[in-house]
Each structure stands twice: as structure tokens, then as C-alpha cells.
Amino acid sequence: MIELHDVRKVFPARGRSGEVVAVDGVSLRVEAGEFAGVVGPSGSGKSTLVRLVNLLERPTSGSVTVDGQVLSDLPDDRVREARRSMGMVFQHFELLDSRTAAGNVEHPLELAGVGRAERRRRAAELLDLVDLGERAGAHPAQLSGGQKQRVAIARALAGRPKVLLCDEATSALDQASTTGVLDLLRRVRAELGLTVLLITHEMAVVKAVCDSAVLLDRGRVVDGGRLAEVLTREHSPLADALLPAPAADAGAGHGGALVRVTVTDRAPETVVLQTLVGELGLAVEVAGGSVETVAGGRYGRLLLRVTGDLGRLDGAVHRLRDDGVLVEQVHAGVAAGAGR
Amino acid sequence: MSDWSRVYPQLLEAAGATLYMVGVAALVTVLLGVPLGVLLTVTAPGGLAPRPLLNRVLGLLVNLGRALPFIILLVLVAPVTRGIVGTTIGSTAAIVPLTIGAVPFLARLVETSLREVAPGKVEAALSMGARRRDVVRTVLLPEARPSLIAGVTVTVVALISYSAMAGAVGGGGLGDFAIRFGYQQFRTDITLLTVVLLLVIVQALQWAGDRWARRLAHV
Numbered sequence: 001m002i003e004l005h006d007v008r009k010v011f012p013a014r015g016r017s018g019e020v021v022a023v024d025g026v027s028l029r030v031e032a033g034e035f036a037g038v039v040g041p042s043g044s045g046k047s048t049l050v051r052l053v054n055l056l057e058r059p060t061s062g063s064v065t066v067d068g069q070v071l072s073d074l075p076d077d078r079v080r081e082a083r084r085s086m087g088m089v090f091q092h093f094e095l096l097d098s099r100t101a102a103g104n105v106e107h108p109l110e111l112a113g114v115g116r117a118e119r120r121r122r123a124a125e126l127l128d129l130v131d132l133g134e135r136a137g138a139h140p141a142q143l144s145g146g147q148k149q150r151v152a153i154a155r156a157l158a159g160r161p162k163v164l165l166c167d168e169a170t171s172a173l174d175q176a177s178t179t180g181v182l183d184l185l186r187r188v189r190a191e192l193g194l195t196v197l198l199i200t201h202e203m204a205v206v207k208a209v210c211d212s213a214v215l216l217d218r219g220r221v222v223d224g225g226r227l228a229e230v231l232t233r234e235h236s237p238l239a240d241a242l243l244p245a246p247a248a249d250a251g252a253g254h255g256g257a258l259v260r261v262t263v264t265d266r267a268p269e270t271v272v273l274q275t276l277v278g279e280l281g282l283a284v285e286v287a288g289g290s291v292e293t294v295a296g297g298r299y300g301r302l303l304l305r306v307t308g309d310l311g312r313l314d315g316a317v318h319r320l321r322d323d324g325v326l327v328e329q330v331h332a333g334v335a336a337g338a339g340r
Numbered sequence: 341m342s343d344w345s346r347v348y349p350q351l352l353e354a355a356g357a358t359l360y361m362v363g364v365a366a367l368v369t370v371l372l373g374v375p376l377g378v379l380l381t382v383t384a385p386g387g388l389a390p391r392p393l394l395n396r397v398l399g400l401l402v403n404l405g406r407a408l409p410f411i412i413l414l415v416l417v418a419p420v421t422r423g424i425v426g427t428t429i430g431s432t433a434a435i436v437p438l439t440i441g442a443v444p445f446l447a448r449l450v451e452t453s454l455r456e457v458a459p460g461k462v463e464a465a466l467s468m469g470a471r472r473r474d475v476v477r478t479v480l481l482p483e484a485r486p487s488l489i490a491g492v493t494v495t496v497v498a499l500i501s502y503s504a505m506a507g508a509v510g511g512g513g514l515g516d517f518a519i520r521f522g523y524q525q526f527r528t529d530i531t532l533l534t535v536v537l538l539l540v541i542v543q544a545l546q547w548a549g550d551r552w553a554r555r556l557a558h559v
Contacts, residue, residue: 054467084469094464097558098482108468139558
């Protein structure tokens, strides 16, 4: 549905500052119906990247294709038409203060030349969809942050888009509102079959709603893929960002060997414990880590301190690997002998 | 004071002349100053339709109009006035320099108001497929409306003050009245009365403008 090919965006030098390469050769593919995330530190080019998709920024080079149409080749007036099949939601909502909630939802319809009666009907329908039907006559100043963002989502959906772009849509919201907005995004995506591209610096947001994600750093994609796959990949910077590995020193100085395991639905911690404790008779203590729900599945990274007959540990690590558990021995322990 | 009955009709006539000059000049100023302010905003670097050269030329003209003392402008534009009105004397003739003086003033205020509309709102409209003129019509002007009304109010008050000088070209009005009946005939009471009348008019305008702006502001 969305495809970027080797896209670069260079902002020309301005005043005393030199030219800035905001996006540096990014290729990205989002399938129809996918909920994709772009994460990265501030200044990594995320916001520019999402603006390249609806051509609010024209790429310096490379191509942008949405729904089979190569937008980067189109003249301005055709780009404007294409934008109507994409909704966009912003960090600071960007609702018009001079209009009511319903008036804001009608705005894109007005721009598309939809008649007044139809606009009214559609705005009411959309406000119902985002559970704000009874606040149709309220001005943005009378709404909470979460409510404003829900109105903004209704507005973004007014033109029946296929693609929804979210630029830090929850970053200005408190925890409860964030949850509400994310639930809404998930719901409308399922009900309307949308393709969503979401930009955020909050890993919790990616874990809550995304099927896939890319990690952006200084304008380049450094890692990415479907979360289910990324989280069980070794040495993945994106996995490290999503589920920080427990620090090895959390369990240092107490003897024994330290082992870091990644557990999943298919290879849960019970399998690990069964092997280490049940079959090999080792003593296992959880020194750190957490288990969370990500992309609808259960994932965790645990740091285990293993004591007992450590000569058996090497074999155990191999056994676990064969069972599909990601295992890494971070500290061999005193009696481990041939530690890895 | 035996001559009040002689002064009153003249005072009323002068007040009428002031309202006529200011009213017409204000109307034309809004019709010209708002589009000029929009043009200044959108052609600026980083604006909706950047045209650096045009922007600089417009900016220069506006600054020129604002830098000139009104009394000088009054004399300078006399040929233009004659071209439009046919004469350089009288209330109607005074409307031309009043308008020329006030348009740049309002244009700058409009520019300031439009600049204060969050760029994100413009971007949101563009993301919905808005054309540039749609952005001006549906985002910039409506969002800046309370501030634009405040700008128009300030401009009209300035026009009233300018119009006091219109007496210099035989335009009549309250300023002219205060000079001829008050100052030149050593009638401080008449001068004071005129000042009070002007104050009442300005206060009423400001009050109405503020009220209107506040009613439209949803923040």
C-alpha cells in the first residue's frame, strides 16, 4: 500500500546552517491493512519521513508509491487529489479553534466539494464512531486533549481514506488518553480496513498497536520487520529498544552463571525452567527482566542466575536453542569450565 | 453661553463629516488592506506561495506608507486625489489620503495576525488536499478573525485621529471644528467638548470591537 524506494530528503542550507540530510536513502514497504510503526530518537527524520508519504515534503530523490500510484512523479494538483485518500493525525491535533468539533470534521469534506447535507450527516456519523457524538457542537477549547485527538481522527477519516498517517499522535497526551486513542486507532483500522503508518518515539505505543516497525537513526533505517520476528532475532537494535535486555550487572557478584533468555508464546519460560530445573536439576533464580504483550503475543527477556552443576549448562543452552529459545550466556560462572 | 445654539449645529455637522470620512475610508481600507496583508503573509519566505521579490517590494511600499507623516501624505497624494475625486478640497477628497494612510497600517496588522495562526493548522489543511486559496479562506482568515477584528478596530481609531488633520484640506470634521471654534477663538470649553466627543466615539468603537472579537474567540 505504501512503498518508499531509496528516498532522500535534503533541506537546503539556510542562513548560517548548512544543508540538512533529514532522510537518507530510506526504503520501506507497508502492506495493505498493516499497522506499521516508525520509531527513533528525536531528530532521526521520523516526522520528515511521514510527510514524504503524502508529499507534504517532496523527496529530493527516490520514489514514493501509495496504492499503486507513484506520487513523487505527479504534479502538484494531482498530489492534492491523492492526499484526499490519506488521512493525517498530528501531535498537537491542529483542529481549527474557530470551528466546532462537527465543523472540523466537515472541513475536508468541504474542501472536496461535498454538499452541506451530506457533510452534516457524515460528520455526525464519524463523531459517533469516535464516541463523541454528543460533543458535536463543542469547540476544541472545550474538549480535553484525548477528545481533541479523537475529533482529529474523525476528521482524518472523513474522506474515507485507505491510509492513515499518525505523527506522534499520542505524544501530547496523558496515559489514559493515550490508551483511549490507541484503542480507537486499532478499532478503526480493523473496522475500516485501513493501512496505518504511525510515527512515535514511545516504544510502548509500538508494542501496543503495531504489527511491524522500523527503527530510524540519523535518517537511515537501521533495523525493522514484523515485531513477532524482530523480537526473536539475535542482536536486533529494534528488539533492544522495544524490550530492553536486563543489565548483566543486575545479577553480578552472587556467584553462578548468568543467562539471558528471550521467551515467547511458542517457547515460554516454563519450557526454560522445565529444561534447567526439571531435567538438569539446576537452581534458577530470576535476576531481572520482564514479560510483556507485544503485537498480541507474549514476549519477554529474562536474566537468570543459574547455580548447581554448571558443567551441564553448556548442554542445556544447546538444548534450549534447539527448542527455539533465544539464549545468551552473559557470565560463565565460577564452575562452568568451558563457558561460551 | 449665548452662542451654544449657534455652535451646536456646526458641531453636529462636524461630527457627521468625521463619521462620513472615517466610515468610507475604513470600508475601503478593509477591502484593500486585508488582501494586501494576506499577500504579504503568503509571499513571505516560508509562506504558502513564497515570492521573495514581490514580498520585498510590497514590504517596502507598506513601510513607505507607514513612515510618512500623515500631513505630508495629505499633500503628496493631492494629484491622486484630484484624479479620483476631481477635487482636493472637502470631506470626500480627504477620504483618499485617509485610505492611503490606513491601508499599509492595517496590512501590517493583518500580516501579524495571520502569522500567528499555527503553521500546523495550515499543514493539516494541506494534508486534506486543500489548495492555497482554500487555506487562506478556510484556515488563515477564520482562525485569525478575533485578532483581525482587533486590528480593524485599532485602524479605525487611527483613522479618526488622522481625520482630525483633514481640516488642513478643508475636509471639515471634529478636528477642524476644534481648531476653528475652540483654539482660534480661545474657547477652551469648545475644544474640551470636542475632545470629549472624540473620546466617546473612540471608546464606543473600542468597546464594540473588543466585544465582537471576544464573541468570536473560542480559546
